[in-house]
Amino acid sequence: DAGVTQSPTHLIKTRGQQVTLRCSPKSGHDTVSWYQQALGQGPQFIFQYYEEEERQRGNFPDRFSGHQFPNYSSELNVNALLLGDSALYLCASSLPGTYSYEQYFGPGTRLTVT
Amino acid sequence: DAKTTQPTSMDCAEGRAANLPCNHSTISGNEYVYWYRQIHSQGPQYIIHGLKNNETNEMASLIITEDRKSSTLILPHATLRDTAVYYCIVILLGSARQLTFGSGTQLTVLP
Numbered sequence: 001d002a003g004v005t006q007s008p009t010h011l012i013k014t015r016g017q018q019v020t021l022r023c024s025p026k027s028g029h030d031t032v033s034w035y036q037q038a039l040g041q042g043p044q045f046i047f048q049y050y051e052e053e054e055r056q057r058g059n060f061p062d063r064f065s066g067h068q069f070p071n072y073s074s075e076l077n078v079n080a081l082l083l084g085d086s087a088l089y090l091c092a093s094s095l096p097g098t099y100s101y102e103q104y105f106g107p108g109t110r111l112t113v114t
Numbered sequence: 115d116a117k118t119t120q121p122t123s124m125d126c127a128e129g130r131a132a133n134l135p136c137n138h139s140t141i142s143g144n145e146y147v148y149w150y151r152q153i154h155s156q157g158p159q160y161i162i163h164g165l166k167n168n169e170t171n172e173m174a175s176l177i178i179t180e181d182r183k184s185s186t187l188i189l190p191h192a193t194l195r196d197t198a199v200y201y202c203i204v205i206l207l208g209s210a211r212q213l214t215f216g217s218g219t220q221l222t223v224l225p
Binding site for chain 1: 146148155156157158159160163199201205207211212213214215216217218
């Protein structure tokens with residue numbers, strides 16, 4: 001049973017560019033959440049997708065957008081990259097309802113903005 | 115969600131029980147306590163959660179005080195692989211669905 005997978009593992013971009021990160025949820029899960037983790041800090045919630053719609057959003061600017069596909073996989077897009085966007089981006093999947101708090105995380109994508 | 119306070123770091127000898135405290139003095143009656151951990155270079159991992167009764171699973175035990183103002187995560191026989199940052203999170207089920215991570219406790223299991 002595959003867990004949560006994310007691609008790519010590492011990515012280097014230049015300021016002002018755009019990036020797309022991808023996530024495949026754990027089998028049987030239909031809810032996907034994205035988190036940003038800066039070095040030395042705990043993960044910060046970006047948004048959550050369920051039934052192909054953004055259901056919840058954290059305190060992140062509109063430069064951060066996402067999408068969920070019919071097969072429940074998801075993408076995180078970041079436009080106009082800033083140096084401060086350098087971080088580990090984590091995807092987590094879960095079942096809906098009360099089980100949505102038992103989230104299964106992928107290994108993350110390390111984004112470096114230069 | 116209620117705020118939590120955890121020690122910044124703790125050490126534990128391999129094979130001994132690791133007891134990780136969490137203070138959540140402003141917790142409300144229907145807020146749950148969740149524990150996650152993050153091993154270096156990996157994503158966080160769900161460990162256990164509880165409301166007011168003590169809980170045990172194959173990974174750990176969770177002890178919540180009677181007044182619910184604090185809790186302790188217990189790893190009964192710590193191994194080197196348990197070295198990680200442990201996060202205590204208080205959640206009101208049915209409210210915002212994000213996990214709000216604090217700074218957590220860096221547990222180092224020593225050989």
